[in-house]
Amino acid sequence: MAKSKLSARQENMLDFITNFISQHSYPPTIREIGKACQITSTSVVNYNLNKLENEGYINRMMRVSRGIQLDKNKASRLVQIPLVGRIFASEPVHFPEAAVSYAPDETINLTQDLVGDEKEIFALEVRGDSMIDAMINDGDYVIMKQQVQVNNGDLAAIWLINSEETTLKYFYLENDMVRLQPANPTMDAIYLDPSTIRIQGKVILVFRQISSQKTTPIKSN
Amino acid sequence: MAKSKLSARQENMLDFITNFISQHSYPPTIREIGKACQITSTSVVNYNLNKLENEGYINRMMRVSRGIQLDKNKASRLVQIPLVGRIFASEPVHFPEAAVSYAPDETINLTQDLVGDEKEIFALEVRGDSMIDAMINDGDYVIMKQQVQVNNGDLAAIWLINSEETTLKYFYLENDMVRLQPANPTMDAIYLDPSTIRIQGKVILVFRQISSQKTTPIKSN
DNA sequence: ATAATATCAGAACAAGTGTTCCGTGTCAAT
DNA sequence: ATTGACACGGAACACTTGTTCTGATATTAT
Incomplete structure (x- = not known):
């Protein structure tokens, strides 16, 4: 069952x-x-x-x-996604070494219709409020696929070399410049030289557990 | 084939x-x-x-x-709809007598997915510009089902007893008054006492043949 | 190691299922 | 009346297909 x-x-x-x-x-x-x-x-x-x-x-x-x-309700298979760590704004996303079998302490179980057929996807827990411009809060979970290249329009995890921080933004390559568009439409895009960023992966899904136990805190800003 | x-x-x-x-x-x-x-x-x-x-x-x-x-393309069956006459604004819709077999001179052939499973449906050719407020032009064909009752929201053929004319409008019964809403959103609804109208049928489909032979005339109003 | 469980392969059986053949009846055309 | 095309019913056949039985092998727990 x-x-x-x-x-x-x-x-x-x-x-x-x-x-x-x-x-x-x-x-x-x-x-x-x-x-x-x-x-x-x-x-x-x-x-x-x-x-x-x-x-x-x-x-x-x-x-x-x-x-x-x-069974249409259940036919979409369970996908077990290893929870491999946390994502901070202050450091690059840390993916586990490829081709190394490891035993994840925790797995996120989702159905295939949500995450698609992608292989080698990882779950990361977001720490801090720095992803707020991607509409992602502290405690949210991000399902990502590690890749060094993304398509225009993908929500990408990007390591900003100069400011030494990880950010999640929609990626557009325009005339040899990279436009990083926040998910929050009230915020402005930033334009960067491609050499100053490192693409770390593509975001496949973001979810937020609203537990009834703790009341959702009201953000101070 | x-x-x-x-x-x-x-x-x-x-x-x-x-x-x-x-x-x-x-x-x-x-x-x-x-x-x-x-x-x-x-x-x-x-x-x-x-x-x-x-x-x-x-x-x-x-x-x-x-x-x-x-065969999904062909599975929807052919429905032969008798063309039983014309619909004028100046007279009630004339349906053939029920339970009387007749040989229609002409039939309109449509597929079942367009007209549904309804039985006893008829095709009528629209004459005159008086249905313009139902977005129906002279020469259009109307597929109708004869019935003396319609549901709210149905596009109905209605005989207006006082003004002695047939009109096609969306039917709404509201607080013992009938609201007849033109399909043309720029036109206003009319409110009538139910005793002054006679419901003649429900419109199932309207279609317009744009023949390449004759150029579509530009309506003068 | 030993037992228990899970997974597998092969074979045979019984039921399900598409196909085919033969004969009958109906209806319209000659 | 006769023919031919068409639609139908019954029956038999051969193949398909789900099921079950027996036993072997692999995996896991004790």
Whole structure:
């Protein structure tokens, strides 16, 4: 019932089923799933389909050919995002070393429809009020993808070399100058030479937990 | 390939298939179709499925269970709407007598997704500029359903008893008074006592043929 | 190490399912 | 009346497909 991490095989199967339905508009058979996922035995496919059903990803109709329904509410898979640290204005974003397996103390669980198919995404907790011009408050969580290049219009994490601070702003490259546009429309953009910044990543999602326990503090400015 | 009128049985089947897919998200089997449509023989279902495929309403995958695809471009059926006359501002809408079979000289062919599932709908050609406040011009076609009652917000054909004219306006019943709102937002609504009007029908669709042969005339007012 | 559990493969079975063949009845045209 | 096209029903066939059984292998906990 509860969502848990799927095995690689189950993930593979769910991928295939989703694609198959969107291509054919009817679900695949057990044997079609097996063939696509390199599973020689129908019983193994059946076994993992039951797992997927117990986890709530699909519904199965007993004794009905192609009797698989994608549970639309749950079909978007759980994505476990490692919470790798905190983001301060006063220092560059610290991503963990790539290709190094590590055990994150904490993970943020979101659904795939929210964060998309991006791989290697990280969650960071925002510390301080310095991101206020990105409409991001102290305590917010930022889901980012580490990359040294972003597209125009992306909300990017940028290390300002001269002032030695990290900022989150919308990135636009215009005539060899970089325009950094705050998310807050009342604030002005800043223009910088590309050599004075270092792109650290792209923001995929920002969320804020409004807990009922603590009243939301009123910012003094 | 070309669209033609479906038999009652084929229409019934196509209805069932459409509903079945939307309910189950996988297509029905031949026998499920037969049972739902009171067809005892699978061969007859197969026979009519091939007809539906030849007419372009569905695609079939040979030897595939539940291998039916609704051709989304063609699945919306052709609806033949009898053109029963013209609509003048100076006289009530003249619908043909109900329960009397008649042979319309002309029919308007539209697809079901445009006009919905309503039965007993008629096409009327608009004559004169008097419907201009409903954004309907001379020569436009109006698809209507005859009914003596409409819901608030419906675009209704209304016979004004006192002034002896037909008008097309959005209908709102407010505090025992009827507000007739022109489609043209620059024009004011009129308020009438319900006893002074007679609802004749609900407008389902309005369309205008812009033929390349004649240039669209510029209205003088 | 040992047991318990999870995952897997192969095979066989029973039910589901599309296909095909044959015959009947209807209807319009000749 | 005869023909032909069309629609239909019944039945049988062959293939598809979900299910189940047995046993092997891998993983984890004690």
